[in-house]
Amino acid sequence: MNGAEALIETLQGCGVDVCFANPGTSEMQLVAAIDRQQGMRAVLGLFEGVVTGAADGYGRMADKPAITLLHLGPGLANGLANLHNARKAGSPIINLVGDHATYHLQFDAPLTTDAAGVARPMSDWTRVSRSNRDLAQAGAEAFSVAMGYPGKVATVIAPADHAWTDGAAPVASRTVPAAPHSPRGAISSAANGLKAVNGQKCLFLGGRALRADALHLAGRIAAATGCRLVAETFVARHQRGVGRVSVEKLPYFGEQAEAFLKDFDTIVLCGADAPVSFFAYPGKPSWLSPSGATIINLASKNEDVQAALAELADLLNAPSNPANLQRSCITPAKPGKLDGASLGAIIGELMPENAIVSDEGATQSANVMNMSAGAKPHDWLQLTGGAIGQGLPLAVGAAVACPNRKVIALQADGSGMYTLQALWTMARENLDITTIVLNNGSYAILNIELLRVGVENPGPKALSMLDLKNPSLTWTQISEGMGVPAVRATTTEDFRSALIAALSQKGPRLIEAILE
Amino acid sequence: MNGAEALIETLQGCGVDVCFANPGTSEMQLVAAIDRQQGMRAVLGLFEGVVTGAADGYGRMADKPAITLLHLGPGLANGLANLHNARKAGSPIINLVGDHATYHLQFDAPLTTDAAGVARPMSDWTRVSRSNRDLAQAGAEAFSVAMGYPGKVATVIAPADHAWTDGAAPVASRTVPAAPHSPRGAISSAANGLKAVNGQKCLFLGGRALRADALHLAGRIAAATGCRLVAETFVARHQRGVGRVSVEKLPYFGEQAEAFLKDFDTIVLCGADAPVSFFAYPGKPSWLSPSGATIINLASKNEDVQAALAELADLLNAPSNPANLQRSCITPAKPGKLDGASLGAIIGELMPENAIVSDEGATQSANVMNMSAGAKPHDWLQLTGGAIGQGLPLAVGAAVACPNRKVIALQADGSGMYTLQALWTMARENLDITTIVLNNGSYAILNIELLRVGVENPGPKALSMLDLKNPSLTWTQISEGMGVPAVRATTTEDFRSALIAALSQKGPRLIEAILE
Known part of the structure; x- marks a missing residue:
């Protein structure tokens, strides 16, 4: 058994059964090991930010880590922003980052990087494998670290020769540390x-x-x-x-x-x-x-x-009945042009029980969240670390973790562009996700922030740096180009029909909501 | 004058006049300073990998740095992979990375990161500004470093309070160091x-x-x-x-x-x-x-x-006439289904004088390069660091640096998906780029590499991790969704007509070449 096989078998022994992957040549033995491991699901992302964001969504919903499989320092670098968000969310994640064979590093081949140095700023724990036998050990430690309360980002750097060299064996899972208690008093x-x-x-x-x-x-x-x-x-x-x-x-x-x-x-x-x-x-x-x-x-x-x-x-001898129990509350949406409030009212009305909302709605989030407070019980996931480009990948991971729950991705246009490749994974895995793109043709939040930081009378060049028009994005085309059926809605009535249609079927759909 | 204004004026004094930007709140004073600086062009990218890859393309063609404007550690992280490539290419680049105000770091707000730690693995030089007055000084030093032979990646971390505090002044440009000579002997x-x-x-x-x-x-x-x-x-x-x-x-x-x-x-x-x-x-x-x-x-x-x-x-008293002068050589393309050789023959035939080719053609590169050796004089740019997702951004930067030259982006499908947002910037800036997407529905190179690293009899799960079908990508839709007119070509004849049409006009076009 080579190091890669021992590692993957060890991780599956810990209960890990999903790998979000974007591998390259230096990870091929890991690919082969995952291939051979029954019950280990592999989900391909066409960009590493999709992979790490999906692992975050999975971790939040499953309360256990998925693996990410990433290609050396640069592949890891592409996934860092969503690892930052995951870390702020307290999500459990195990990153497996392939690296050159140890003896190859001295030659400074083009992809040579300080992979551990890339990992550290966005990982709670980073460990470089020391041998083919050590690789599984590193994986077992990573699982234990990742499960640390509430969840940690653990990164293992796996040199290719450790992965391909025979003579390794799986190791037993380690104790998951108990959640620390509050200090005395x-x-x-x-x-x-x-x-x-x-x-x-x-x-x-x-x-x-x-x-x-x-x-x-x-x-x-x-x-x-x-x-x-x-x-x-x-x-x-x-x-x-x-x-x-x-x-x-x-x-x-x-x-x-x-x-x-x-x-x-x-x-x-x-x-x-x-x-x-x-x-x-x-x-x-x-x-x-x-x-x-x-x-x-x-x-x-x-x-x-x-x-x-x-x-x-x-x-406190608190009574058994809590205060502030939420009652059902559905507000009719104002007819006509779509805005955040009408969008929220319709989502609140139509959201099925146990839905999961991946909310990267930026300036529209608060509106939609307010209007859906009295909807059927659901989980609401947000961008925790401020690094935009999380919403669509997070929805992917949540849908993989919870295949029987409807996922709604509420996605602002500007941040959606960062990791739009997630749409392809939704189509490929036929994930039950309804993506709602909030298209206002702008980094709307930045137009507000520009004034808030004290910039007066911004000129056209400044405003152009915050603007997504010229050309406007046509999300329906982008979505269909990646295999996700899409429609556009400009009125409350359009949007309501589109959402009813999307929610009534299993599988990915995209609604481009054109906002005022 | 605040620190941001002093910095931007200093850099323009050094001869820097292009900024590839993806700013956020902590960079708003830099946005405003660029806005006010006459003659400083701002080019927005909808993802940081586009921004840094464009700066690489610009640096290779202009032999001087553009600025990148990036949003704290996570924004920089998104741009690292193309900085890695730029560094391997010896491209001059100045990264300006906004950060929280210095006094705000202690509060560990959601976007707090070790920005310098993120920068170091992919920068030749990293410097954190020490005050509002120091920010311009850091910029002047960065220019001098970036111009070090053959070109270096210099990163300045700019805390927001240094940018917004008055009392700063531009500083004079520093001497650019001479290129070192070979050792004696x-x-x-x-x-x-x-x-x-x-x-x-x-x-x-x-x-x-x-x-x-x-x-x-x-x-x-x-x-x-x-x-x-x-x-x-x-x-x-x-x-x-x-x-x-x-x-x-x-x-x-x-x-x-x-x-x-x-x-x-x-x-x-x-x-x-x-x-x-x-x-x-x-x-x-x-x-x-x-x-x-x-x-x-x-x-x-x-x-x-x-x-x-x-x-x-x-x-050596070498003669004045060199050996191996390239003669004109145009090979007719084989009619019928498109392959790398026919594609290369047609590109070689039609490429205008002084074209710039941004080549991320992966498995098709060698074919196209061979077949175009005898084309009119041109510049050929490649992926130097192996971190895929460089081709389209590189084309953006080359086109900004050389507005009177036709740019041809030869782009493999898998790697193209990493930074496809570059298409939007091509449309927005009306850049004279013809993108040729080589669609073979696969990470073709990885199918080869899987065997080369010794994986025998890969199963369907392994092969699925290297495959881009199910669903297939429709690049024409993706491209038009971002504002770049696109056509699909499946035969030599189709492709030739499409390329003639694209090259005869100024502005961005995309041809999706379906390969066997």
Whole structure:
């Protein structure tokens, strides 16, 4: 058995059974090993950003890692941006990065790079295989690291000679470390803070605190204490809709977020860092909480927030019925031209139970999210690291992880262009994804940001750098060119018909929604 | 004047007048500064790999750097693969990478990354600005570094607060360092080697040795000594065609290259490293020259090879007329189904004088290059670093650098998908580029490599990871969706008509050539 076979068998022994791949010559032994491994699914992406973004979507939905198979330093580099997002989301991922045979590196052939150096800035853990026998060991360690709470990005550099040399054997899976508990005293501090007589209080919820079970506990705490429930702005996986505990959402723009937070005297962090401005702006604060507020850390992003919420609910003798249970709420869409609100109303109305929304809707997200709060129960996934080009790949990974759930990709046009190759994978794997491209012909957010950073009277050259017209993109053609049937909608009525049609069939569809 | 304005004015003072851009919020002051700077052209790419690949194409043709404008660590990461290629090509590039304001980094906002860490593996030089006043200084240094022979990738990390803070001023351009000369004795060693009575000899030519003037000198040396002229496999910029000194080309596959080189007793390296195998293969050598051959280093990649060739020609009293002058040679294309040879024959016949070919033709490159050797004089640019997804962006940059020359992008389908967003920039800027997509529905090279690395009897899962069918890509639709008119050609006759039509007009066109 060669090193590649030992590695792949080891990983399958750990429970890994999906590989998102974009291999090259130096990964051919890994390709062959995956080929031979029964039950290991291989999903090809035509660009590495698709591969890593899909692994993120898979990890968020499966709570276990998929493998990515990447071609040396440059292939890994193409996937880094979505690894950055995955890391911020706390997604488990194992990257297998092929490299030149160890003895070949000295010759500085054209593809020679410092693969480990490329990996480190966007990996939680990077390990270079030391031999054909060590490769499986590296894989077993990577699995254990990736499963570290809430999920980590683990990268293994696999030299080609380690992969192809015989004499290796699979190794046993290692213990997955338990999720760390909050520090001693955190639970009672939070209870005392929430029981204080004066002031407005909130739980600030992020990461795993936005799963349904954790939210149920948060709702019970709210029922016990009257505190408000606030979610971080960009969420890895938020389980929402009818019957779930609803939360308020911290706005994106710093001044709005600051205004939202200004009345809170006590902020209890639950799986989230204290809120900060997404970018810095001249003369505006980075820290968004009121200066006099008490900030209590119930559980950090890397601590078991559900366990902490459960202990807190116990300590507070919280009632069994949570506050803020979401009721069904469907708003009729305004007829005529499409806008974010009508889009959101229709999506909220039509979304099937257990749908998964991959939301890279940029300036339209908040509208659609508001309008769909009372939809059937669903999971909502967002861009966690700000590196655009995540939405379509994330949908691919979610659909692979959950083949019996409908995935809706809500995709802004500008960011969609980064990793549009994901459409081809949707077609190839016949993934049950309805992609809704929000075409406003602009990096709309940047036109807003240009003013917010203090640029006055921008000229035509500046505005042209934020503009996607001239020529306008025709997403229906792009989509059909990659094998995904597509239609265009310019009115509420068009869009509603198109969405009904797309949701009624299994398989990929694209709707190009032309927005005002 | 703020730091951004001082930086952009400094760079324009150095002679930089093109910026390939994909900015975000943290680069808005740089956008505004470019907006205000008369004579600084801004070219938007819808993905960073387009931006950096375009800067490479520009650098190869203009012999001076363009700016890239990139959005923090993740935006830079998306551009790394083409920076790797640029670095291997010896292209001058200045990357301007925005970053969070310095005081904002401590808050670990979602886009916080180690931007310098991301830059280093693919940059020759990386510098983080230290203040608003230092930003222009960093830019001046970057220009001087980028202009280092033959061309370097210089990266400046520009924190947003340095860009927006007033009190800065432009700085004077710095001296561009002279190209280093070959070490003492290299010229006479080479002369002695070439004058030896026995054995086969060659000049092994790479980098700047493939420019017309250097090749003329090489041809004179061949006339004086009878040595053969051999070009490295992947060339940054090769000036060829009628009236230029022709060269043989080292084959890509290691065993072919080894067989090609086996008769040489003396190999004189001229702007190239000694030939090595592109990848390692089990049981095959990495080093390709015969073990008994004498290898003489006339000039390394980083030494002035044209000066060295001139001195060598002088020392040899080489005649003024070079050997191997290319004569006009047009081969009729075989009628019927298209293949690489007929494609090459037609391109060779129709290519206008001074055309620039951006060749990412993968398995079809050698065919097309052979068949077009006797075409009108032209420049041929190739993928130098093996990181696929370079061809279309490279064409964009070449067309921006040389608006009066026709650019032909010869693009394999698999690699074309990596950075297909370049088509939109071609349409937007009305660049005079004819893109020929070579559609064979496969990563054809990988099917060959799979066998070459010793994988026997690959199963359907392995083969599916190298396959681009199911669904097949329809490049005409993808292209028109991004605004580039496109036609499909399946026969020699179709292709010839399509190419005549495309070349007769200014502006972007795409021909999807369906290959057997």
